[in-house]
Amino acid sequence: MSKSRPTYSPLYLDKTGKRHLIVCDTAEIPADALADGVTPDMFDERWTIAGHSKAIPGTERGAVADHEFRSMNHMLIALRRRLGEEKMGFRLYAVGAEGFLWEVRTAAIAVGMGGGEVQLNQVGSQARRVFCNHCRTITEGVTTNIVECAGCGAHLFVRDHFSRRLNAFAGFQVDAEEPGDIPEIEEIYR
Amino acid sequence: MIRHDPLMLRVSRIESLSPTLRRIILKSANGEPLPVAGPGAHLSLTLASPKKVYRNSYSVVSFSGDHYELIVRRVEDSRGGSAFVHENLKEGDLLPSTVPLNLFPIQVGSRKRLLIGGGIGVTPLLSFAKVLQESGDRFEMHQFVREDEKEVFENLVQGVGSKNIHIHTRRPKDGEIQALLEEQPLGTSIYMCGPDGLMAAVDEAAEALGWPENHVHREVFGAAGGKPFKAKLAKSGCELEVGENQSLLEAIEEAGVPINSLCRGGACGECMTSLLEGDPEHRDHFLNKEEKESGKLIMPCVSRAKSAQLVLDI
The missing domain is CATH 3.40.50.80 (Nucleotide-binding domain of ferredoxin-NADP reductase (FNR) module)
Structure with a gap:
């Protein structure tokens, strides 16, 4: 396994922090995303993604501990705004698919949060976002070892090289040397 | 050991800012360009007073290409270095110095x-x-x-x-x-x-x-002295007296026992030494809590003894 590939572990409550917000890309925070003895109610706030158009997050910060969002983008807008207003002592936790985790991490880095203030744990689908090294398009939801680029149609070999900045795995054309010589395509990232 | 070619500097100007503060402008003694000093950098100067040679570190307040600006406070319980700068140092004097070292750089990524x-x-x-x-x-x-x-x-x-x-x-x-x-x-x-x-x-x-x-x-200043104590150097077979205005590192150097050092202020870790016996008084900011509690390591540039004697593995 390459060094760029992030590793994840169950989230523990960092007691050195003073305020704790956990964000999750599904409607329920999966219990196995949290370390033994840690439960969602230990966090001051829980933000989840309901995935339907009736979800309305509360507007009063801190007044309600649970907020539901329509989508990841809907949540990220609120999260960026919130991080911009937060003070030191705040801790952020994210649970979900890898693409979601690194969107959250990027928002945290943008406000100067360090590695110790953010915890990430991958749960659910192992599907990858794949960055085409040739046309720079990102292909979403890739579960196979080789994928046809959504931008240029090249058959990309999905590497284990993960870019935190691009939030994607690197993909390069598998048949560049011998056009048309494409190995067997297998589903390996479910 | 980290070694840097010494820099020869000339005191270009001395300005009294207050009874205890002096601004010192240092230029290259041979006219060659000076190494860049970024924010947070310091120079370790060799101050040769008639009595003793001091090596003191001072932050570079500004660097403008052809000179370093330092501000030196005369401290009451000075080990002698700052008193020398205030009483003896004159414009035109030559001062050997390290190149600028930086143990206190501005980190990127902060908002x-x-x-x-x-x-x-x-x-x-x-x-x-x-x-x-x-x-x-x-x-x-x-x-x-x-x-x-x-x-x-x-x-x-x-x-x-x-x-x-x-x-x-x-x-x-x-x-x-x-x-x-x-x-x-x-x-x-x-x-x-x-x-x-x-x-x-x-x-x-x-x-x-x-x-x-x-x-x-x-940024940590070199700590002042404390109670005198004895130090035994196990490998070199020396026994030293560490005076109240002297650091353990200085005593080891005076005894002629080779020891690495860099910041001389408990920050860089270069002089870290194994401790065999004795109760250390840790004053550094390099060792973590567990290392300090283990009592097996000491930073002789700033740390001293609670017990009457320390035994070092050098």
């Missing part, structure tokens, strides 16, 4: 820097404030000084031209540091330099408010 200084601890922070002001990066500086030095410090910071520098002519009041830290946005880093009491108060408030340790940076 805001909070600079907290006490007294002469202003020197590295001034170098920061100048650079941050020029780059337009967000910062806020709080400098605590004695009432009678208000004007001197106001003049020092005036050159920076920032409204974000606050001079307080007193010690921090109870809860003041806590209140200051409480209002800092996410992504703030602290850079502090000043008396131990001030830095301990900042550490305490930062910990209580949940600041991660790596958001709190400090």
